[in-house]
Amino acid sequence: MDKIFLYAGLALCALMLASLYRGVFGPTVLDRLIGVNAIGSKTTVLLVLVGFLFHREDMFVDIALAYALLNFVAVLAASRYFQKRGGLG
Amino acid sequence: MPQTQPPEDRYRAEADLVSGQVRPVKRIYSFLFVFPTMLALWVVLSGRFDAFHLTLGVISCALVAFFSGDLFFPRPPHPQQTFILWLRFPIYVPWLMYQIVLANLHLLYLTFHPRMPELIDPHVIHFRSSLKSELALLAFANSITLTPGTITVRCSPDGDFAVHAIDRASAQALPGEMERRVAHTFGED
Amino acid sequence: MDMAQYIPVLLTKYNYWVYITLMMIGLWAMIAKNNLVKKIIGMSIFQTAIILFYVSIGAKYGATIPILRHGHNGAHEAIRTVDYINPLPHVLMLTAIVVSVATLGVALALSIRIHRRHRTLEEDDILTQLREP
Amino acid sequence: MDWVVTVMLALGLVFFTGAAVGILRFPDFYSRLHPAGKMDTLGSFLMLAALALQELSHFTLDNVLVAVKIMLIVVFYFIASPTATHAIVDAGLRAGQGAWHKPPGERP
């Protein structure tokens, strides 16, 4: 089972790379935001997966939970920026 | 300078919460409603049932309920509606899940379709929902976002919706069945 | 991790190499970038690189996280050092993260203060402004 | 049980892949939000649910609570993700982000 988790985790990393492409190469800031948001959701899962790999999922769940709650704050802050300032660079 | 106000952002006169300065609900009510919710959450989170942690839990929940209870319940909840909500929400969720899966399969199809740009036709549609309470609007709006090819762009308190749809087919489904089910869930039908 | 034995010897230190890479990226940004916020980002990367270094020190093959396994009845098996990752670097790095956040806050506050006065965050523009009063 | 978990994980990964490919392939930022907002949600739901199931394979109170916590993540995610998506799209509109439109000739 660990192997499966591991491969799942690696697959997630590969997918993050794809999302990161959007993050790094834009073209607009909002595209970056989407990319980063996508990385965030994968991160949450990856954290729990890592917990399973360590066989200590009870410890990692808290982190993932915190992550799920707070990732939202960053995205919200970014979108608030555009709502208030407008314009895209 | 104040931005000119877009026409779809009309507020109801009683939307007192917007100013954030009025607390229409007495603390004690919200406290009484929020505290149990919080305590339940605490038990799930904590998973420890010794006196020390339970005491801490009670204190924490009390603190949260006291300081942020009015956020959770800004006005006294309608007992009947709340009851209906609790009853019907579990029915709504599986349906929503089903819709979500459908939506995702649709999107998956679009994504991997080699001629994807020909299939999609992004556009924004406007419609007016008959839902009243903010929570219902919220649930509806988020459900729209989660389900087939649509994302809520704007949602005003009096039910004006702007929705971004990925293709024509997705757009046609709105407001449709989902609104009915949301209304049913929130006892507004 | 049975795969560990397949790692070529040379690869045993890639973590350290990456930390150096990151640190140099951060350092370069701090030296060469013109925009103050960019510099601050570089500074944060620089600090994280060091955290990475420390955390790498603590890592241990075949060990679990430094929280003791224990049942609710208080019974727990004998504790062996090799089973748990070295906690000390983690402790140190908690402090370092906090310090980096604090530094970040102060740095941003300073940059806002600079912007308040000079209406720009480009260092060369500011210096030009300062040179011609 | 393991098989169920594996299949759910795989399905979750499929949706994640869809999300990743989607945000790479779709032509404009609004349409990219669709895969990003939705498929990510379902992907994480599937994967986390799989993990919760895995957790339940040793059925103790502690494990159940952990499984519940994992599902709690899902719940929060289901609340937060559409909101975030909405926030982004709203930001895009207010920021005056231009949308990609299908060339008129191609419209059926």
Add this chain to the structure above:
Amino acid sequence: MKLISLALVVLLGGLFMAATADFPDWGDPASPASVHVSPRYIEKTMEETSVPNIVTAVLADYRGYDTMFETAVVFTAGVACFLLLRRRDPRPGPERIYRHQATGVIVEMRHKPAKEPAGEVFARIDDDWVPHDLIIMNVCRLLIPFIQLFGLYVIAHGHHSPGGGFQGGVILGASIILLALSWDLRTAMGRLSEAATGLMSAVGVFIYAGVGAMCLAMGSNFLDYEALGPLMFVDPVHARSLGIFFVELGVGLAVMATMVLIYKNLASEGRLDQGL
């Protein structure tokens, strides 16, 4: 300049790379770092402090002194941001802007009104106001209590699971920041005023240092929680555990308040009227 610094940096990196040759392998359980000081923490923590999370035990007890200053660093940052940014001169432009809720007419007032218009009819808004978003506002108001409870949970369970005062404090702070983001800064200020944040950050660190000083007053060394056992009617090992807990509370309080303080000052440029 850029090229020179790049060359310099590459050179420096090369030097560092060279120095890694003398390092023990990554993840080697027999590396000096793993066999010298840390084994004692791993092996003795449970019996000495009765805290399963070794990191927490080391953080708040063995090296509790570091952590006290870590908290002080956060506090310092908060005070520094306040000192650097806070200013009381009004923003240029109209003093206050209100929006008539029914019609959407916007009223600008040049001077502070003697009497605040009633919130039912008029809502005070920022000059770079955007309409409040029903979805975001409502989701956030629903989420915030949960986030706060989660923060408190993290503080309370630092002994048994990852987390502790700092993480919990940040989460709590983030919940207030979320409120300020989704509603507006004034709302957040209404719940946690400037003076409250300022006082709380100081009080939080004070709790930490005060626990230490209490140990001193009990005739033991600074931060030697064992001395607190008689005060709390527990044995020394549990006294350590409890001591750690109190200290974490202080950390949480300080960190929460400070994060909010810093955010407020950054987001409003020190005027605390309107933010991001």
Add this chain to the structure above:
Amino acid sequence: MIWQIDLAVLVLVVICAIGALAVKDLVGASILFGAYSFLMCILWAVMGAVDVAFTEASVGAGVSTVFFLAAVFRTSRRSKD
């Protein structure tokens, strides 16, 4: 610790760091910096530093990105490099 994931994430981290510094728009840079700290968080979780990962998760996601955005909001988002 899980070296495979570690290695994969390390690559991402480096890319992300370079990206955050290369982007000309400061909001974009701040957002990418947020992603950078997500990745760091995974990295530390992978190396077994749960507490550090937790801290990074809460700080990186909840606070430092917001600080950056707030500062950029109050200053200017344009950057020449």
Add this chain to the structure above:
Amino acid sequence: MSLVHSIVPLLAVLVSLAALPGIILARGRPNLRETVTFAAAGLKLILVASLLPYLLNGQEVACDLVRVLPGAPLAFKVDAFGLLFALVSSSLWIVTSAYSIGYMRGLDEHSQTRYYCFFAVALSATIGVAFSANLFTLYLFYEMLSLATYPLVTHHQDAEARTSGRKYLFYIMGTSIGLALPAMIIAYQQAGTLAFSPAGFLAGKVSPLMAGVLLFMFIFGFAKAGMMPVHSWLPAAMVAPTPVSALLHAVAVVKVGVFCILRVITGVFGVGLLKSLDLGLAVAWVAAFTIIVASLIALSQDGLKRRLAFSTIGQLSYIVLGLALLSPKGMIGGSLHIAMHAFGKITLFMCAGAIFVATGKKNISEMTGIGKRMPWTMAAFLVGSLSVIGLPPAGGFISKWYLVLGCLQAGSIGLLVVLLVSSLLNAAYFLPIVYRAYFKPPSEAAWLEGRHEGPAAAWVPPLITAACSLILFFYPQPFLRLAQMAVAGLGGGQ
């Protein structure tokens, strides 16, 4: 020679410093202020003089203060050389103070309180130098003197004062930090101590080359001695008010420089060491060169004070020359010349000042016939000139006599010739002034009206010092006695 511990040397040093608060507090009331100055000066003279009996009994007075550096504490030790110098300076302080009052009030100078303060500090430092038991203490007071005299030199606070002050500091501080300080540290590094000893603390501790380098670092490092080429601060410092010039040139500054060289030769290197390395002769020739050149320059100066300044440079080198001869008679002559030249030169300067106060004239060419107007002043001037030239019946003759004897004793005919030639030159640049003053018709009509000397406080002091110069010819004790004792105490010199 037995040692007596006493705090009298310390008191003697501190008494003028202790007067500072009094002077500052009394700044509103000039009479009281000057009374304080006088009291301090008198007390100082009494304290210094009270040490005389010990010395005459063959004892030395020591006073250790703080062990600041190992082997170099802050300490005083009064030996014959020191007392000789201290006596000269403390007795002249009284005279100068009196003269200052006349001069400063006569010209209605500004910032008089500051003037008196720094005057007191300068005197303190001078006595400190005189009583220093080691090179460190000496250096300390040397620097203190440099700094205290700066505000005196630049008293006028105008552009000229500024330039001169800059030059003054540049030479004095530059040499002391750049040369004397490292020399001192190297010496300490070699010997482990800085305490003066009759045989020289460096004796046997340094290589010949090092000794030579160190010696010249010291000699040029103590630039107050005015050895060429580090002399040019002295003429520049002439912008100072005349009492300051008098003090600088006759008592405190230059004599401190020379005294430092004296200490270097006798206490640091020791006569034996210098003799064995033939370094004395080298120094002597530098001095001889300075004497001749300075005298020649003096001849061409029209400004009275400038002429006196170059004269001083020459005269200082007499002292150095006498010391560098390393023969007992020469050294007696040298140290005696400190006193003799002091009395002579101070007279000359005071006269110059008195002329300035009374007539506002600075240049010799304008003083034709001034003897008519200021006979007493010019009489004093004559006596001073005689003393400086070294003609009887003035004190200068005695020291010159000893110098000549010293040259003979050292067997250095060349230097003897230098001495004689330079004396002729001295006469050549002084006597024409006197001649011009008395025997030429006055250049200004007003001077014909008769005697008009200006304020008494300006012309009485030079008369006193001139009288002293005369007295010293007939009764050169106790200076001669002290000088003899001092040289006898050097042991190695015999």
Add this chain to the structure above:
Amino acid sequence: MTQHFPALLVTAPLLCALLVSIAGWLRPRLCLPIALVGLGVATLAATGMLAQVLTSGPIGYRLGGWDPPWGIYYFLDQLNAVVAAVVAWVALVNLAASHRAVQADYEDKQGPFYTLYVLAVTGLLGMVATGDAFNLYVLLEISSLTGYALIGLGPNRAPLSSLNYLFLGTIGASFYLLGVGYLYIVTGSLNMADLAELLKPLYGSLAVTTAFSLIVVGLWMKMAFFPLHAWLPNAYSQAPGPAASLLAPLMTKVMVYVMIRMMLSVFTVDFVGTQAVLQQAVGWLAVAAIVAGALFALAQRDLKRMLAYIVVGEVGYMVGGAWLGNRIGMTGAVLHLINDAVMTFCVFLAAGCIFQKIRGTAFEDLQGLFKKMPWTMAALAVGALAIIGVPPTCGFFSKWYLIRGGLEAGHWGFVCALLFSSLVNVVLFFRLFEIAFFEPMAEGNGHGDHHGHAPAVAIAEAPLSMLLPLMAAALGLVALGLATGPLVKYVITPVMPTGLW
């Protein structure tokens, strides 16, 4: 209570800083008194500890009651104790003088200002007292952060200078942290004494050399050693008066102390002795620092900037002295550390007084200052003399030891640089004094001849609350100078390791 002095030394100011902060919100008038009490207790503890150390040898303190390699341990020998005492005294005296300046410029921010002030001192004292390499980093960051904030508070370009300082300071602190990490990776310990033992068999290792270089370079950045000094002049010249006179004397000195501590107690002279190339290089860098500091100072037209460059030069003195590799040089470095703290304090405080009165420190502002502020200028003059190195002020004695050390090591460049810098200092200060002494005469007509009186400049001294501390500092310079003998004998000599000849 006396055995808890080490804890009190640091925690009393910390607690009081928090109280000050609280008072800042509730009763701003109480801020200064509380801060004074806090620093007063710290000063008392520091002084008591110095006495204790001098009478009964080094003392240790186990924080949290844990034994050294595991818990954090304070170890105070003569060196720490005296540096702590100096830091505490200077900080206290400066705080006493700060009242007017803070009142004038930051009246509504008294609370935060004093909080940061006291926290900065806390950090400095902690750094001096601690025996744990990582604890030092945390304390370093506290004092640095407070420093950034206090400096950034100043006018004009202060925020930019402060931000630059922050960048360089962060790099420096991070390098230090990295160096500690390198030490940790090869030894597994963080306690200084423990490290010293564990490092002995590892001296040949490249990692240890790198660690040493990193730590030292990091500290150099924080102390503004020559090529890394760029942040200092702007930062210290732009900072608000009380902050400048706190940080300029203490921050660099404490960093020098840390460097010396690292060289003596962690890496030991045996190791440093093997780094011959480094030693040579540092020697010449110090020469460059001294010369450059002097020359840059010469180019300035502002008192504070000039002083800041002098600080750069002074750092060169200390680093150079410490790296000469002999006992005398090290003694000189330590002595100069102590002396320089007081003399820099004196001159910066004087500059603060001047700024307080005439709102500027550019040279052209200083005209006629001797008339206007005689006492301040007198104190400045004493400070100047100390910096020049004129006995009996303390600067002379440390220079004495440094030059002797240079001679002993045969490092003529260093000796010449020291002398050169002294000479330049003479020029620097007397150029300044000339302006303050002569200028009003140059202005206006009728004053050119020496019959004229100085124009009537009314005496407008700095307030007594600033003047008294300034006088105390000036007197302290002389007292410290005269106390050199005992200082070297009882304080510095005992800590000199046997490895130094």
